[in-house]
Amino acid sequence: MSKVKPRTLSGFMELLPGEQALFDRMVSTLRRTYALYGFTALDTPVIEAAEVLLAKGGGETEKQIYRFTKGDTDLALRFDLTVPLAKYVALNAGQLAFPFRRFQIGKVYRGERAQRGRFREFYQADIDVIGDGELDIINDAEMPSIIYRAFTELGLKRFVIRFNNRKLLSGLFALMGVEEDKAGEAMRIIDKLEKIGLEKVTEQLCELGLAQEKAEALLALLTCAERGEDPLERLDALSGQNAQFDEGLKELKTVASLMASFGVPETHYKIDLTIARGLDYYTGTVYETQMLDHPEIGSICSGGRYDNLAEYYTNRKLPGVGLSIGLTRLFYVLQEQGYLNTSLLTAPADVLVIPMTDDLAPAVRLATALRESGLRAQIYSENKKIKARVQYADKLGIPFVVFLGEDELKSGKITVKDMASGEQTTASPTLLISGIKQRVAALRSGAPIRDKGAMEEELF
């Protein structure tokens, strides 16, 4: 028979079993963390009516989208989890309680030009809180604590959550004489500060109509924290002149003031007035998260407050605040940088049972008992030499191997080999099971990420 060459499309991540175990561990850690904050899980279709998905329309999105017809229906694959959320909330508003807190971890699709570290199918891990008409600022203050806990649980140590407020920025632009219809563009220019540098940003602000000295003054203010100044103090001096600025400043202060109560240490958050986010969508608090030792990676968790989630579907005003982690890209980056905790047990089983007699029933009964105890057990009874059987456990990283021969059956005791130490122990099954359980619990504890930066720090 002529064969088709098996291949996986470029831009699609497909992991080997050990890697997948670490990825899944990250997903379950995020699920557990999000649940602690009262978020409910959603799962929306990957395919939606193109008309629904592209209600907002235009822009880069439309070019990248996977769109096709089936029968008469114009279909598209979701390119983010926000538009499906908007559809879901507009569709089910009557059956939901507001504020509606949901998380969704799912695949999204963008037909981008394939390049290293860019994915066409990737997981996003999103949380959003949606209000009905209004939404209290406490929800904005809670977001950094969720990021902090999530990343800490994942094992990341050296990161900082930076936040700002777009109302404050807009007000500041107005105070500096930027025309209102140019505030969005000014926001996008500020957002590029880290990428293109102070000089270019000043230049572009001038092109937008700002006087050179005003642009410089604005940037000096936005970057004041870098020179050890307290941004809130600097901002306070400007209050009372612009309502939007004042509101933004008040919100920013509220968010900052609750960090300690939310359990976020001072080392892990920062007011950063240069955070603007490119999207017009955001209207208040905005967030970015940086790995301290890898700023070149950019933000690994971003989001913000928006006024109106579902304006393309409903007249109901649904303000919200949310965060998104690009999980596939984060995993890729962590792997590239050697941040994955490869010492975590990722084998598919805790114990490999090797029957050495023709009658398989005793091995099966032992495997059943191991599983009853909560241990992950596999029976290996392929027709291979004993050495090959043990190598199988070795290749998979299965930590314990049990041999079950005539001697064991006669004595009622079993022999367990600890693959790491090579040590063999013979004892009753009950005794051995409890010992294995302890060891396995230790091997499985620990986080999926091992922060290299923090480890190096500990060395000194």
Add this chain to the structure above:
Amino acid sequence: MSKVKPRTLSGFMELLPGEQALFDRMVSTLRRTYALYGFTALDTPVIEAAEVLLAKGGGETEKQIYRFTKGDTDLALRFDLTVPLAKYVALNAGQLAFPFRRFQIGKVYRGERAQRGRFREFYQADIDVIGDGELDIINDAEMPSIIYRAFTELGLKRFVIRFNNRKLLSGLFALMGVEEDKAGEAMRIIDKLEKIGLEKVTEQLCELGLAQEKAEALLALLTCAERGEDPLERLDALSGQNAQFDEGLKELKTVASLMASFGVPETHYKIDLTIARGLDYYTGTVYETQMLDHPEIGSICSGGRYDNLAEYYTNRKLPGVGLSIGLTRLFYVLQEQGYLNTSLLTAPADVLVIPMTDDLAPAVRLATALRESGLRAQIYSENKKIKARVQYADKLGIPFVVFLGEDELKSGKITVKDMASGEQTTASPTLLISGIKQRVAALRSGAPIRDKGAMEEELF
């Protein structure tokens, strides 16, 4: 702004939060069970090259597939999890250890005509064990124990796993004089027994060239268990005449003989010689699983042994045995039949913290403490009357509400309302947290399915 009508495509399941919680509970139960048997999780792309996905080609599949181009690439959405597994194993064989045991729970796509209970996007939950060249029969015997444990953990009680062996059937056909090239067709006819009845099957077997009396004898043998006869005894009488029959019988006996050791009670499995499965793909043991009180639903978990997983991609012979649960359809059916355990706690939070003071910090600190203890907590600080705040907890089914007013702050004690009983308790946070944890653990324990048949049985 003109609005787009929000809608979800027909044939796509999108659940409300409480339903989703039950569905997710089913998924996590399956994941845990599969892991106990040493299966590793895989996650393959939803989109594959059409040429790879359709390597086998032809048939119903090709008509139902979602296929489209992006740029120059001919793409398709996966329609099952078996073809992607075949691709994966062919592609990564060098890095895998055999037998390779994997589970995958993921969405697949079939553009079927939409009708009630038929889905175009649905979850499959698959397990497969793939051997390199050969694969021991013990793996076939293990499959029913995995189904048994999985469904039992899910809460299903009244079901039976039926299995048979296609070698035995083929051998039997040969003994009855069915020509070899017609064995596949005979298998498909037998498979329809439950659907079209004895008479029609006899008729169709005769059309295939079998004499009336032979067809009747064959069917009498296949259905002998219904008349209280022991099928293995009846089959034994025919041994020694056909090698394939003898091999199939031996395999069937081995599988049956290990059921007890694998912990499957006699009430939950059955040798059923009429199980044939329609697909030519299967070459040995075949399985079906029936809900005793709802035979009309058909098999809720099916599978079998196959000789060659990846013959379209590689010359390497990769025999395997696997099972698949159509999870979306199963969930739909369980919901329709009232089998979902709606008394299970599916609220997004265990505790709702209601701040009654302007300073939100104490409420935030309490929520942080609750989360540290492992409780899922949400702060409700929207600008609503106290009654509306409590109604929010009620609507979501959150079991406990904590009020935090001036009195509480002064006394250092908090007041908790148990929403089920209406009872209010005032005590120190530490004391209350441990009490709430106990109650919540009880509310969250229990299985996602409540077997109605079994409950009715218990009444008598």
